[in-house]
Amino acid sequence: MNTRAKRLILPLGGALIATGMIGATLAPSASAQTKPAPVKSGKLANSGTDAKAIAGSWTPSKLKAAKSYLEDSSLSGKMKASTRKASADGKAGAIAPQGAGGKTAGKSKNVNLPTNVGKVFFQVDGKPYWCSGTSIQSKYHNLVATAGHCVYDTDKNKYVDNFVFIPGYYQGKAPWGVYVGAKVNLHTDFSVYEDYDYDYAFVNVYNGVKQTGEKIVDKTTYDAYKGPKWANDVEITKDEYQKKYDEKGGETADAWSKSTGSEVVLPWGTKGGKKVLKEVTKDEYDKAPAANAKVNYAKAPRKTSTEIVDEVTYNNYKGPGYKKIVDSAYTITHYFVKYWVKQTTNVKYYKTVFHIRTFQDAGRLGDNVGGQGFSWNRSTKSKFFSFGYPTSAHLDGDKVYTGETMKWCYGQAGPAPAVAKYKAEEQLAIKCAFTPGATGGPWLIQYSNAKRTGYVNGVVSLTLDTDGNKRYDRITTPYFNSDTYGVYKYAANLWTGKLTTS
Incomplete structure (x- = not known):
């Protein structure tokens, strides 16, 4: 981590501070607002096409293969409460929740889990990870709160x-769709000084998409499709091959042959011989003679095809196909050359079947699962519910969580220990046995068990073992003050829109 000095934070002007606990409203227009000084904002997806590829790349197997993001999220040792205390820098304010955080429940002795809390999935250095997060109220119903790191x-x-949010995540399932991150909004003290007193982020997401299945298409449609796609070869009869061969005037993806036994290479066009194909590397293909050259090992461009695969398939592939990451999608392109042979065994005949993964628009995040409210400059002794997906074992090796189901903690806040490693001096903490994985999950005040909503007044930043007994016993959050409201207010007025699903 960088070791730059922590800067002094001045409270924002009155224009950003609401005066009532429920009376605060969002700005009228994203285009009209000016980005306040402490906000760092950037793109997570460069285009709708890019975002659709990102959504399709998160297959159920990849979701389950992702690991909890442990980087910069925990610490163990004898710790004492910080001598610097968080405090309000203006009047308290709040934005009311939007909709219900799940099916409204009657009175219950159990805690009803909010469906608008879920997992955020992303990649670092090509590896899949996850944290926790929540849908939060915004003008366009498109905002997610999580930890800055x-x-x-x-x-x-x-x-x-490749950031996505999956509300209500449960054992690899996305019941309300997958929401691709479009824009991210942070406090500059986190991005510049790595100051965990500002370890929060608000991410604008596109409309959700649901994977509805797959569709067989022709090669032209397949080549033009920018989403997840793949191809497989199916054996056909000689008569089927000959019919397509005559119809197309030669071999195509709909009909091609392959030798399955030993063969003797003959000069091109020798009577009694047969044209066959061989898959080669891109370098071999680039060096091959042109397709119209009547010589052996010339290019066979009609057979060239590109498939989009998940990361696991991409990394495990060892064949001659050309691997390349294009707009965050993992692609493998297959190249072939043709040559003339006399075969000592029967030729087998094939057609290539092209598949694309299909989607449907799932609608806006907040319309589907609601959005938690938002509050700032509240008492540092408030009582909180916190929700998330803890997964790691305790430091003594005891593993009590799976990370596949949501868990909760409840407690009264107090000053968190000062953690110099993360420049955390004014965080709050509650007693909680969450392990890493819950990072980014919401801290909610005034949580309604019936409506499953409350007010986001923090996010899980660090999981700590404060007495050195190798058991996590505290979770922390940055204190949400007027600066936090400034970042939230800017993000809450940004529009994103939906992805095309055709």
Whole structure:
């Protein structure tokens, strides 16, 4: 981490401070607002096409393969409460929740879990990770709150890749769709000084998409499609092959042959011989003679195809195909050359079947699962519910969480220990046995068990073992003050829109 001195933070002007606990409203227009000084804002997806590829890349197997993001999120040792105390820098304010955070429940002795809390998935250095997060009220119903270090890599000074939010995540399922991150909004003291007293982020997401299945298409449609796609070869009869061969005037993806036994290479066009194909590397293909050259090992461009695969398939692939990451999508392109042979065994005949993964628009995040409210400059002794997906084992090796289901903690806040490693001096803490994985989950005040909503007044920043007994016993949050409201207010008025699903 950088070792720059922590700057002094001055409270924002009165224009950013609401005067009533429920009376605060969002700004009238995102285009009309000016970005306040402490906000660092940037893109997570460069285009709708890029975002659709990101959504499709998070397959159920990849979601389950992702690891909890442990980087810069925990500490163990004998710790004492910080001598610097968080305090309000203006009047308290709040934005009311939007909708219900799940099916309204009657009176219950159990805690009803909010469906608008879920997991944020992302990649760092090509590896899949996750934290916790929540949908939060905004003008366009498109905002997610999480920890700053779950969206910004302070070591490399860059945003994470392929960010998505899945509300109500449960064992690899996305019941309300997948929401791709479009824009991220941080406090500059986190991005510049790595100051965990500002370890929060508000991410604007596109409309959700649901993967509805797959569709078989022709090669032209397949080549033009920018979402997840793949191809497989299916054996056909000689008669089927000959019919397509005659119809197309030669071999195409709809009909091609392959030798399955030993063969003798003959000069091109020798009577009694047969044209066959061989997959080669891109370098071999680039050096091959042109397709119209009547010689062996010339290019066979009609057979060239590109498939988009998940990260696991991409990393495990060892064949001659050309691997390349294009707009965050993992692609493998297959190249072929043709040559003339006399075969000592039967030729087998194939067609290539092209598949694309199909989607449907799931609508806006807040319309589907509601959004938690937002509050700032509240008492440092408030009582909180915190929700998230803890997964790591305790430091003594005891593993009590799986990370596949949501858990909760409840407690009264107090000053958190000062953690010099993270420049955290004015955080709050509650007693909680969450382990890493819950990072980024909301701290809610005034949580309604019936409506499953409350007011986000913090996010899980650090998980701490404060007495050195190798058991996590505290979670911390930055104190939400007027600066936090300034970042939130800016983010809450940004529009994103929906992805095309065709």
